[in-house]
Amino acid sequence: MNDIKKGIQYAFQTSNNMTLAMSGSGHTAMECAVFNIVEPGESVLVAINGIWGERVAEIAERMGMKLIIKIMPAHCFLEIHPYLLRPVLFFLTHGESSAGLVHPMDGVGDICHKYNCLLLVDSVASLGAAPILMDQQNIDILYTGSQKALNAPPGTAPVSFSERACHKMFNRKTKPVSYLLDMTHLSNYWGNDGKPERIYHHTGPVSGFFALRESLAIIAEMGLENSWSHHTEIAEYLWKGLEDLGLKLFIKDKDLRLPSVTTIAIPEGYDWKELLAYIMKHHRIEFTGGLGPSVGMVLRIGLMGYNCNKANAAMVLAALEDALKQCRKSKA
């Protein structure tokens, strides 16, 4: 567990003591952050740039929080106005896998702190694929999943809390609604609370923790910068290939594209479900459609971690080229 903590500190680029892995998926870390940081009646600001913001808005509403939703177009930078209901937490997705968007992070933390608001960031789809620097970018709570660019099996989720976030969550008036996700217990379980003894709280997914430890060791050996540039290189090869096929990428600005998940605008004259079914049947590759708000708008290609290499990108391009020919023919 101590090795995992160190590995996450490196992957997140943070020196936060309150760094651990959740026993669950990225969604567990998402609920854990909201449940522990915010008390009922407080306000939360959620940036909705795809499905993950929708989720956090739903969680906050279920908890009886006052919710301010800000719909954010993909290319829009953040502006927090001094709202009448001052939010205690701002949620932003770094790697929006439903949109294929990587959201710029610089300056966001500073604006949040100016208004005494904590910054919660989802990096499930982006960590290891696109740069994110927790301490330097003043992110208060950051989480990711084990099963994306980190390559471990699903079921564990790295998360880290800044001192500012700890101060808020350990000085609340009410207990978090979930005992399972209560950071008072989890911080003791992970030996982060300074007490000599760790006390049983729940049975963690032990095999999953061993796998996560190894995956964090691999990314540390490779180096974050190398992992980022590798993902960018393969993504750029894929994007060029897609454009050569006459396809349009959903995110126009290259700097805002998520290297690990590429979204293609559905080409005119095609049924997207037919394209996916054709590729699955004839090439045995699983493309997906959109997710949440992007359903019916995009096709999505995931190339991350172990799966991210030129051979796979070329195979995907060949399959798509064939599908574009065959599925058009079948319409004629």
Next chain:
Amino acid sequence: MNDIKKGIQYAFQTSNNMTLAMSGSGHTAMECAVFNIVEPGESVLVAINGIWGERVAEIAERMGMKLIIKIMPAHCFLEIHPYLLRPVLFFLTHGESSAGLVHPMDGVGDICHKYNCLLLVDSVASLGAAPILMDQQNIDILYTGSQKALNAPPGTAPVSFSERACHKMFNRKTKPVSYLLDMTHLSNYWGNDGKPERIYHHTGPVSGFFALRESLAIIAEMGLENSWSHHTEIAEYLWKGLEDLGLKLFIKDKDLRLPSVTTIAIPEGYDWKELLAYIMKHHRIEFTGGLGPSVGMVLRIGLMGYNCNKANAAMVLAALEDALKQCRKSKA
């Protein structure tokens, strides 16, 4: 997932359609049941016969439920009086691992249903080791963990809901506070809601599910009755050996002893921590002390699933015999 569902139906002896595995530990299933069944302001009755009842009481209090706690001595059978605050849910632990107790189940469901109350049972430590028959015993919600007598790695938790329980949880006025544990989504994820399409909700612990599937297949091949009688046989061998060493078992009535976890009253003149440390150091066996309310009262020995065999029981007895000699000496 369909195989897992069938395997759980066999292990639980139920034909409930709403049968699935949680993406988490037994505690996740516990919170899921309470979060989905009970609405804020409703009453819950909790039998506290060890640590698990304490947990459920804590969860219910955090959710703003009215709580009625009934402290139950180990040998006491259930009596529900027509309380002023009629509980909608009664929680009882079948295999109380902190006490080493297996609680009788016959008749409990009938009394609950007479008062229009649902019966929630924790069988984490007992399933596969001691008989429990969900349908026959009128249990409305039953859960267990993957890592006890089922032998799979920790991180998944079988759970099943009766039609009565489904009626209550799918006709509630408010949404459950947790999106992660919302059974509306989970029942769709597991294909139990009758809809043709399963919709993404979270990323399940896929490797854990494969392991659980195999462990359920193994217990089905062995047969539940054989698994129960095997655990009983080894437990009786252990109990006799312990009594031959002059030790007293914490649960006096043999019929109320949990075969998978044996509790020994701490012998007079010994420091229990010293005993555990000695056995760990000299025999490399991890005994544990009590858990929650039984800390300082008992030593605990777990023999379950793969680990449950005569050779292990004999090894444990030899280690304990040595420790009893040596640790007394060191006191002299």
